Amino acid sequence: MWIAQGCRCVKSLKVAPIKFLLSNTSIHSRLASRQLLTSVRSGSKYGFEKGYKLRDIIKSNGIVARFCSSSPKPKQSKAVGYWLLGCSGMVFTAVVLGGVTRLTESGLSMVTWKLLGEKLPRSEDEWQTEFEKYKQFPEYKYKNMNMTLSEFKWIWYMEYAHRTWGRAIGAAVFLPAAFFWARGYLDRGMKVRVGAYCVLVAAQGLMGWYMVKSGLEDRFQGPSDVPRVSQYRLAAHLSLAFILYTGLISGALRVLRPFPSSATLAKVKGLASLTALAHTVKAMVFLTAVSGAFVAGLDAGLVYNSFPKMGDNWIPDDILSFTPKLRNITENPTTVQFDHRVLGTSTLVVASMVALLARRRPLSPAARRVATAVGAVAWLQVCLGISTLLTYVPTQLAASHQAGSLLLLTLAVWLTHEIKILKYIPK
Numbered sequence: 001m002w003i004a005q006g007c008r009c010v011k012s013l014k015v016a017p018i019k020f021l022l023s024n025t026s027i028h029s030r031l032a033s034r035q036l037l038t039s040v041r042s043g044s045k046y047g048f049e050k051g052y053k054l055r056d057i058i059k060s061n062g063i064v065a066r067f068c069s070s071s072p073k074p075k076q077s078k079a080v081g082y083w084l085l086g087c088s089g090m091v092f093t094a095v096v097l098g099g100v101t102r103l104t105e106s107g108l109s110m111v112t113w114k115l116l117g118e119k120l121p122r123s124e125d126e127w128q129t130e131f132e133k134y135k136q137f138p139e140y141k142y143k144n145m146n147m148t149l150s151e152f153k154w155i156w157y158m159e160y161a162h163r164t165w166g167r168a169i170g171a172a173v174f175l176p177a178a179f180f181w182a183r184g185y186l187d188r189g190m191k192v193r194v195g196a197y198c199v200l201v202a203a204q205g206l207m208g209w210y211m212v213k214s215g216l217e218d219r220f221q222g223p224s225d226v227p228r229v230s231q232y233r234l235a236a237h238l239s240l241a242f243i244l245y246t247g248l249i250s251g252a253l254r255v256l257r258p259f260p261s262s263a264t265l266a267k268v269k270g271l272a273s274l275t276a277l278a279h280t281v282k283a284m285v286f287l288t289a290v291s292g293a294f295v296a297g298l299d300a301g302l303v304y305n306s307f308p309k310m311g312d313n314w315i316p317d318d319i320l321s322f323t324p325k326l327r328n329i330t331e332n333p334t335t336v337q338f339d340h341r342v343l344g345t346s347t348l349v350v351a352s353m354v355a356l357l358a359r360r361r362p363l364s365p366a367a368r369r370v371a372t373a374v375g376a377v378a379w380l381q382v383c384l385g386i387s388t389l390l391t392y393v394p395t396q397l398a399a400s401h402q403a404g405s406l407l408l409l410t411l412a413v414w415l416t417h418e419i420k421i422l423k424y425i426p427k
Contacts, residue, residue, distance in 0.1 A: 080186065083176050090169045091245045092403070108216060211229050214230035238292075246282075275416065285405055288343040291343050298336055316334050352379075354415070
């Protein structure tokens, strides 16, 4: 039956010359496809007779569809975009929760790590057993020797919440990824992205435990030392989280705000400088956040609690007191705080330039609003940082400051995506 329909279709499509169907040029291909997708009428001595659309025949016959399509196209569903957006929200929460865990000095309360999660103590005997494990490690011996069981429970719950949330992120990434992959919802580019997300989630969990182990090692010499995790591993742990978050946001935008189909990417006059600045904001936010991890790892926020000067000087005297000199960048609390100030101020300048330049560039209303938000959030972020410094790093302000960096990064990623959409023009 479908062969007969095809024959009727051939008769009805006499208006489409054969050269349109065989030509490889883009203009012939477009004219042919346009002709085939419109209603077709054939003349006869009895009047006009409406023919079959080739599109309808292809849809109703799977064999014809397989031969007519150049390659199988994955199902287009916004569910993938909402899934990635939800995962990015979970990573956002995990970063803030991890910051709170670090600020409350709860990260070393759990001295073991199991892939599927640690058992939650139920009885007082189990709690006491967990507490006895904690007493064997440097943080208790050199810092918390007067801690009570109830105080230990509080910091243990904080770390337990952070680890449990991290495992929940793993489940939220791996299980839907397998489902969408098996059902054909992911195109080739998205498969690469999803594979990278899974690798980053796994690496993030392993790096988290590797970081905690550095605070449990017997490398502290006495009561004058402050047991803490390695600032290098802390920075690596935070960097992986920021990379994962950026990837998830970009993937979500790719699905929820797709680039126009049947279009080509071209240069649009006046957007090159704005694009470069927007990418610079992303890089600056990332570098500033990494430097913030060194600030947290060394408790450098408690060294000079004044602004804009550091004590009585613009550049403190002990900024290069360590030898060799390169050690100061990552191990001298004074230098680490100074670097964080400079990076934060530089990010503010670039973000403000983005907001100002966006007013004079051919942007869509959405892109212009996002650019304005980039500048506004950058100012808010700097104000939060200064307030956190002047008030000796209270947990609420410091956590808000860390959340602000993620918000600014989100807006910068969104802005670059909106600008790229403007560069797609119809063929």
